[in-house]
Amino acid sequence: MKELLVATTNQGKVHELEKLLESVTNVQLRSLKDFPDLAVAEEDGATFEANAIAKALHYCRLSGLPTIADDSGLVVDALGGRPGVHSSRYAPSDAERIAKLLREMEGIDWPQRSARFICAAxxxxxxxxxxxxxxxxxxxxxxxxxxxxxxxxxxxxxxxYVEALGCHLAEVPPEIKNSLSHRAQAIAKLLPAVKEYFRISQ
Structure with a gap:
């Protein structure tokens, strides 16, 4: 069976991508968990796009498999765009990253709390x-x-908080998140090229 590497070890992201790539049929999805000996890609780019490109090329070269890599993060206007490309390394764990961000946002009123998730795939x-x-x-x-x-x-x-949903992103089930998330948008735009490569009808 043909194989497609999803270049992440993040299990939450793996599950999300499995759903988003459901229409890529007769292709087995592999993740970096299946390749524990591969050297880790450097993520030192100044943009999400640069990191996604570097990761995709790195893991495609090492594995010999067609590879999807994404780099995504949170850009907060009041913090000058932080955490940005450092989102996953802002603190050691999800809970600590959230706590750190909330501390940094103390005293900032609602209109100034605008932010966006960006994903480059x-x-x-x-x-x-x-x-x-x-x-x-x-x-x-x-x-x-x-x-x-x-x-x-x-x-x-x-x-x-997503205004269109009227709630926090973690309050909606995956099928709703996957209809509008930054990653869902990026992968949806990527799908035609993936299907063309594997010769799957659109």
């Missing part, structure tokens, strides 16, 4: 030589809430 293929076939982005606008709510999702979802 890259699709790299190994033939005829390793190259990026497609690069896409998705954006979800919202606000940093005053407290964490919800049990769905992962990362900063519990403190991200």
């Amino acid at each position: 890259a699709f790299a293929v190994p033939n005829p030589e390793v190259h990026i076939r497609t690069l896409t982005t998705g954006i979800l606008e919202g606000y940093i809430a005053l407290e964490a709510k919800g049990t769905f999702g992962f990362g900063y979802d519990p403190i991200f």
